[in-house]
Amino acid sequence: MVPVVELNDITHVYVTDREASLAVEGIDLSVEPGEFISLVGPSGCGKTTILSVIAGLLQPTKGTAIVNGKQVSGPSPEVGYMLQQDYLFPWRTIMDNALIGLELTERLNPDSRSEVQSLLKEMGLGGSGPLYPSQLSGGMRQRVALVRTLATDPGLLLLDEPFSALDYQTKLQLEDLIVETLKERGKTAILVTHDLSEAIAMSDRVVLLNRNPGRIHRMFDVPGNIRAVQPFYARKEPGFNELFHEIWGEMQRIGKE
Numbered sequence: 001m002v003p004v005v006e007l008n009d010i011t012h013v014y015v016t017d018r019e020a021s022l023a024v025e026g027i028d029l030s031v032e033p034g035e036f037i038s039l040v041g042p043s044g045c046g047k048t049t050i051l052s053v054i055a056g057l058l059q060p061t062k063g064t065a066i067v068n069g070k071q072v073s074g075p076s077p078e079v080g081y082m083l084q085q086d087y088l089f090p091w092r093t094i095m096d097n098a099l100i101g102l103e104l105t106e107r108l109n110p111d112s113r114s115e116v117q118s119l120l121k122e123m124g125l126g127g128s129g130p131l132y133p134s135q136l137s138g139g140m141r142q143r144v145a146l147v148r149t150l151a152t153d154p155g156l157l158l159l160d161e162p163f164s165a166l167d168y169q170t171k172l173q174l175e176d177l178i179v180e181t182l183k184e185r186g187k188t189a190i191l192v193t194h195d196l197s198e199a200i201a202m203s204d205r206v207v208l209l210n211r212n213p214g215r216i217h218r219m220f221d222v223p224g225n226i227r228a229v230q231p232f233y234a235r236k237e238p239g240f241n242e243l244f245h246e247i248w249g250e251m252q253r254i255g256k257e
């Protein structure tokens with residue numbers, strides 16, 4: 001199987017007026033079709049830098065990033081990006097916000113509205129099309145952001161802390177919704193999160209990074225029984241706490257290095 005993502009020896013140095021800082025070094029990572037992986041690690045270890053390289057928003061100083069067999073040279077409609085903030089335009093209706101990715105990539109067609117309407121319905125937002133973002137709760141707005149991302153049908157989704165601005169209950173609901181939606185569609189996903197329990201509950205594999213500079217410290221496969229159930233129930237599965245403590249212990253060690 002051709003991996004969806006292949007990072008080969010990625011190193012990135014941010015150069016500012018005053019200094020050059022080595023953010024990540026020697027990152028080798030391969031993500032298989034349909035796989036859901038999480039990147040975890042201390043603040044500043046380069047998680048967002050890695051996503052930006054995969055998204056084609058950042059040209060790495062060294063190394064190559066390959067997505068769907070092609071070297072990344074800029075943003076591509078094959079890759080969807082979902083962020084902590086929903087970035088909905090307040091002056092556009094929910095329907096028009098959800099259509100924006102198709103509009104920008106010049107792929108609007110006569111069926112687009114009804115396709116987006118079915119996606120909104122699937123996310124429990126069937127009646128929200130004519131409303132404006134200010135009329136929706138934070139969780140609803142983040143679901144609209146998911147619809148907007150899915151509307152362009154990217155094979156790979158990059159999720160950069162998409163739940164961190166939400167209350168705990170909404171976050172748990174969205175975790176389930178996203179995993180279910182992506183699994184059903186056979187999408188590949190890379191999640192960046194500070195919440196280790198969320199990483200284990202949602203993923204097939206957890207990638208732990210260390211910092212100064214950011215390197216891959218260790219990868220952890222999530223056992224099948226945990227992956228087989230929704231994230232909410234995953235937390236109650238045998239082996240979940242053991243894996244949590246194992247990764248947590250490594251994180252503590254990294255923090256002291």
Ligand SMILES: Nc1ncnc2c1ncn2[C@@H]1O[C@H](COP(=O)(O)OP(=O)(O)OP(=O)(O)O)[C@@H](O)[C@H]1O
Binds near residue numbers: 044
């Ligand atoms: N535009 C930039 N210019 C200079 N340095 C940067 C820039 N963006 C990130 N950095 C630095 O690169 C390193 C990695 O940053 P990055 O945001 O990728 O880490 P992160 O793991 O996503 O952090 P966090 O968990 O806090 O969101 C940090 O030391 C950060 O200060």
